[in-house]
Amino acid sequence: MAPTRLASKPIGVNENLNGILYHGITTRSKQLATLKTHKDCLKVPNKRKADSPLKDLTAKRAAFGDITNAINKSSATHDKEKVMAVKKVTVETKLLPTLKSIKQQTTAVNGKSSKAKTLQRVATNAIESVHKHFTREPLKPVATRAQNGILKNIDRKPVGKENQNNSQSSGKSGKSDVSGDPSLYMTALENISPSDSTKEECKTISEKLNKVNLDDTINRSLDEETESPHKVPSGVPDFDLENWNDPFQVSNYAMDIFNYLKSRERLFPIDDYLTRMSGITSWMRALLVDWMVEVQESFELNHETLYLAVKLVDLFLTRSTKTQSQKEHLTKEELQLLGASALFIASKFDERIPPLVDDFLYICDGAYTLSQLLKMEMNILRVVDFDLGIPLSYRFLRRYARCARVSMPTLTLARFVLEQCLLDYALVQHSDSKMAAAALYLALRMKAIGGWSPTLQYYTGYSLKDILPIVLAQNATLHKKPKSAISTVRNKYSHTIFFEVAKVPLLEDSALSS
Numbered sequence: 196m197a198p199t200r201l202a203s204k205p206i207g208v209n210e211n212l213n214g215i216l217y218h219g220i221t222t223r224s225k226q227l228a229t230l231k232t233h234k235d236c237l238k239v240p241n242k243r244k245a246d247s248p249l250k251d252l253t254a255k256r257a258a259f260g261d262i263t264n265a266i267n268k269s270s271a272t273h274d275k276e277k278v279m280a281v282k283k284v285t286v287e288t289k290l291l292p293t294l295k296s297i298k299q300q301t302t303a304v305n306g307k308s309s310k311a312k313t314l315q316r317v318a319t320n321a322i323e324s325v326h327k328h329f330t331r332e333p334l335k336p337v338a339t340r341a342q343n344g345i346l347k348n349i350d351r352k353p354v355g356k357e358n359q360n361n362s363q364s365s366g367k368s369g370k371s372d373v374s375g376d377p378s379l380y381m382t383a384l385e386n387i388s389p390s391d392s393t394k395e396e397c398k399t400i401s402e403k404l405n406k407v408n409l410d411d412t413i414n415r416s417l418d419e420e421t422e423s424p425h426k427v428p429s430g431v432p433d434f435d436l437e438n439w440n441d442p443f444q445v446s447n448y449a450m451d452i453f454n455y456l457k458s459r460e461r462l463f464p465i466d467d468y469l470t471r472m473s474g475i476t477s478w479m480r481a482l483l484v485d486w487m488v489e490v491q492e493s494f495e496l497n498h499e500t501l502y503l504a505v506k507l508v509d510l511f512l513t514r515s516t517k518t519q520s521q522k523e524h525l526t527k528e529e530l531q532l533l534g535a536s537a538l539f540i541a542s543k544f545d546e547r548i549p550p551l552v553d554d555f556l557y558i559c560d561g562a563y564t565l566s567q568l569l570k571m572e573m574n575i576l577r578v579v580d581f582d583l584g585i586p587l588s589y590r591f592l593r594r595y596a597r598c599a600r601v602s603m604p605t606l607t608l609a610r611f612v613l614e615q616c617l618l619d620y621a622l623v624q625h626s627d628s629k630m631a632a633a634a635l636y637l638a639l640r641m642k643a644i645g646g647w648s649p650t651l652q653y654y655t656g657y658s659l660k661d662i663l664p665i666v667l668a669q670n671a672t673l674h675k676k677p678k679s680a681i682s683t684v685r686n687k688y689s690h691t692i693f694f695e696v697a698k699v700p701l702l703e704d705s706a707l708s709s
Contacts, residue, residue, distance in 0.1 A: 477620035536571040591631035609638035633665040
């Protein structure tokens, strides 16, 4: 694991500790907590950009994560709880045997004298008080679900003699332990003979279901169109069969999953939408995507989040420009709002802990209000018809690289090619599966470790002839002169964490066609 990269600007001990404990982007409340005086608080700006000076105070973690801080942070609390547990066991060991012996002695003479009953009550109260003092909870007797009121209000109407016999068995199950006997959850449903009216209703429902067209041939797996589905050609290793016993690989579904994703690509076409818009150019789109890459890196979001957000931007502009008039089209002032809202939606879809809406308002430098961001979010979801299961080129690339057993540096080079092509408006019309296959082939040729093998042709479903025009277009994108305004992707993949793949020598088109 690479060491944690701290900020280059020298900061105080407390600020450095705060940055280490809170990896990633720090919120305003965390930054204000590190400042010591009131004058320092007045110096804090109300807004923060992704490239503001406050970003230098943030200690970023390594690209592959660091989970050691969470362990160190909780060690003090864990030790404290451990000491309290030792004290609790010691006191209970000393007191409880004595109190229990008193209770046992008083129980032996129970009912013989009022004095014995008094002693027994005192012993019971003492045990309960000790238990409550150390566990913070009263000593509760074991109660059934019916005693707790969960099943108390259910009116059971017996139907026939058979159900009357079952009511006795349900009474027995009600006395069992809540955590152990599963019959508690079945007594209300099982062994109930349906009445004539219920049978008639079921018959009516079944007749209606028979009339429903359940034909799913349009979305069926592409493997069903072949005579022998999942039959690997000779000379091609069966990647899924080799990992069949690994539940995390889902090898029995993997081929169907990616064939299904390929079949859904036709549902998300992107055309030349800029011809229907005025005031927005391909250069503005490239600036927006470059800014979205910077936000993804700053917030340390997944790459799937970035690809989904860019796809949402293109889909929104494609579909909205077809249905709206020229006056209702998005303006260039709202373009950054569209990108921030798309990232907000993608984060909630793909991230385990997505950033808050205030973070996205922050990175826009206060240019938009909360109501504007939420309104744009609703507009995007309405335009894409709430269908966020969009096939992404990044997912296809990982599948193809794993099936071909490509090394991590080569896969990272293919990721650089794919991410750099996100900025090129001329490539948005190609399908994501072909873009992933072309990027992988270009990376293999740039590394001089092979070409388009039968294994890749089988798992991608494309021949070299199918992807060669896209390969040449991607290579042309890499040959474009780097511009400082859109250099985030190149700087990102020039780091040693990403094997400095952006510095790999480029190839000419003649070397890729052979």
